[in-house]
Amino acid sequence: MHDKAVVVGGGICGLMAALLLKRRFKQVTLIEQGSEVGGLFRSIQDERGASYDMGSHIPNATGISELDDLLFGTEAERSNYWNVITKLKSGNYFQNSWDLSSPFADSKKLDKEVYYQGCAEMIQSTDFPDENLIVPYCRASLGETFTDHIVIPILKKLYGRHTDLNSLTMGAGLFGFTRILAFDADVANELKNMPVFDAKLGYQTHEHFLARQRRDASTTPDYFYPTTNSGIQAWVDFLKTKVELAGVDVRCNCKIRSLETRARQVEKVFIEGHDSPLECDLLFWSAPPFIALKALGLPVVANKPELRTAIVFHLNLDKALLDRQSHYLWVWDKSTDIFRLTLYPNLNPNSTTNTLSAEILCKPDEVENYRIDSIIEELKGMGVIDIESSCIAHVKQVIHNTFPVPTEAFEKNNDKNYHTLESSVDNMIISGRSGGKQWRQADVLIAAYNEINHLIGDV
Ligand SMILES: Cc1cc2nc3c(=O)[nH]c(=O)nc-3n(C[C@H](O)[C@H](O)[C@H](O)COP(=O)(O)OP(=O)(O)OC[C@H]3O[C@@H](n4cnc5c(N)ncnc54)[C@H](O)[C@@H]3O)c2cc1C
Known part of the structure; x- marks a missing residue:
């Protein structure tokens, strides 16, 4: 058994990595800069207690049974927590x-x-x-x-x-x-x-x-949505509990100050506001690579992409949604800036609310241009919600820095930073969506799983 691993980033990638690493390392510490773990998989509630998710929220099986058991429980357990969706309707x-x-x-x-x-x-x-x-x-x-x-x-x-x-x-x-x-x-x-x-x-x-x-001879993966009425946050809570029960030391509100190396190995991780560093035999990095380069004192290619802001209008209505089948919908029509809708009653059979989320991407200074009344009118015009329905609660959630506008220059610089980091240290796994190699949830998790097995070997 190895000694000490540090995981940076508490999104689903970091949570899963912490669980896998705890099987191989005596001590695992997970560092998250935010006040909660979960990354982009998080939920919020309106004033009536109905739950809504941020942008990404219908995870799917990876097809690797060890991983799927870890992430979603064993097949026998799954129906206790999940609405297992064998055909995702969009x-x-x-x-x-x-x-x-x-x-x-x-x-x-x-x-x-x-x-x-x-x-x-x-x-x-x-x-x-x-x-x-x-x-x-x-x-x-x-x-x-x-x-x-x-x-x-x-x-x-x-x-x-x-x-x-x-x-x-x-x-x-x-x-x-x-x-x-x-x-x-x-x-x-x-x-x-x-x-x-x-x-x-x-x-x-x-x-x-x-x-x-x-x-x-191909199949589509199963998709999952929690049946607890607390949104996808239930998944994050489930994983967080598993991580803590496994004995991982989870530290939120923590920022990396610097990383100290010897002979191409990161040996010490210094955290802002703490004098004594964390000892480290393996560093799993699911935060942006340029942050690790800065912490190592290595050259960083200046890479200031434009980051899109997401506005998610979460609506609770007094009448049933008109579409009773779709789990989510794309809005490709140019007459509206809404690009995606999530219909919660169709995702969770236990749901008793008429709730949906409408997503828009914009520049940070355009947030005020989008108002709840016009969004409701657009949704009525599209025939997703009853023309007679009223909104009984809503949340306008603004999430800055969701993803970069993917230009050639941005991808080239990102790649350079990734390779500088990869070629500078030997005991580090650069992973997660911020690494820029994968973006979808299942792809991110499969890649992280393979990288851990490749570097440390199967347990
Ligand atoms: C708008 C939007 C819609 C999406 N829709 C889909 C979809 O429909 N299907 C799909 O499969 N995927 C979707 N995705 C992608 C999905 O969200 C990602 O695959 C998934 O979140 C990756 O998890 P992660 O842990 O790598 O990253 P994240 O969820 O981004 O988590 C990274 C974590 O690292 C933390 N962190 C960052 N920097 C530091 C630091 N310096 N120190 C400590 N912690 C740090 C962050 O606070 C965060 O908690 C979507 C993404 C977006 C933005």
């Missing part, structure tokens, strides 16, 4: 109407002439675009017309009208909108046999999707 709003069967914008809703022009361009694009910039990628993949009418308005909504869209990398396409619906359902199904069309077209029927799964 839909999208585009050109003023809903499509509850697909998350992808349907180009058939565009004006006929535009649609035919778009199809003609798309069918001729038969090469895989060799592009790391999202706009040129889409122009080469979807064609000029579909890029102009579908992708550009979505990019403006997510990254701001002021942003030079031509500077955005493929990292800007996190939410999957580089794939669209086009052509007749059977034609699209046939085209998807070719990888180049598979990458840009979505299935239009569930049967086609299932046939593909059978052919590939």
Whole structure:
């Protein structure tokens, strides 16, 4: 057994790492700069006690049974805490109407002439675009017309009208909108046999999707939502309890002052306001890499990206939501700045509230432009909430610094910082979404699990 490990960052990545490391190290300390652990997976309540989540909140299984048991309890235990969702239901709003069967914008809703022009361009694009910039990628993949009418308005909504869209990398396409619906359902199904069309077209029927799964012998992961009525915070609380029971020393409101190395090993971690350092045999780092570089006194490439602010309008209504099936919905229509909706009664069968969250991304100084009354009117106009319904409680949650506008310069500098750090010390694992290598919850956790096993070996 090793001696002492320090984990920096108390998001889900740091919590999971602390649990895994406690099986291999006698002493594990988790350092979190905020007042609570959980990172982006957190919930808040309105004045009536209804719970809502921040941006990300429907975790999915990783497919690694050791990890899934640790994160969600054993299969036998799971139904005690979770609504296990075997088919995540999502839909999208585009050109003023809903499509509850697909998350992808349907180009058939565009004006006929535009649609035919778009199809003609798309069918001729038969090469895989060799592009790391999202706009040129889409122009080469979807064609000029579909890029102009579908992708550009979505990019403006997510990254701001002021942003030079031509500077955005493929990292800007996190939410999957580089794939669209086009052509007749059977034609699209046939085209998807070719990888180049598979990458840009979505299935239009569930049967086609299932046939593909059978052919590939693939499955979709289970998704989880807590049944406790306290939102995704229940997951964080569950993990925090596990971490504490395992004997991890969790320290919130702590900031790293400096890191001391000897022979390429971080040996001491100094915390602001504390004289005596933490001894360290392994450092698991899930905070931004440039902070570790500064703490090590190493050169940092100046990297001041524009960070998007999220506004999440959490609404509690006096009438049932009109959509009784979708777990969450994308809003691709350009008439509103809302880009995503979460419908809690559909996520949690125990829920007795008519609650939803509407998310917007903006610049920090635009927060005041968005008001609850106009959001409610927009939602009524979209037909998600009853035109007669009234809001009985609400929270306007503002979360600054959610994610950077992914420009080429930002990714290059981030990469440089990551590699300087990686090549400077040998007993450090750089992980988590801030490392920039993974972003989605399951991908982040799988990568961290593999990195821990790779460096220290399986228990
Ligand atoms: C708006 C939005 C929507 C998202 N939607 C989805 C989605 O639908 N599906 C999905 O799979 N993923 C989604 N994600 C991504 C998901 O949130 C991440 O995969 C997940 O949060 C990664 O966990 P983490 O622990 O790496 O990072 P975080 O959750 O960011 O946690 C990092 C922790 O480190 C702490 N920290 C930072 N610096 C320091 C420091 N110097 N010292 C100590 N502690 C520090 C922070 O306070 C924080 O608690 C979304 C992200 C955002 C921003």
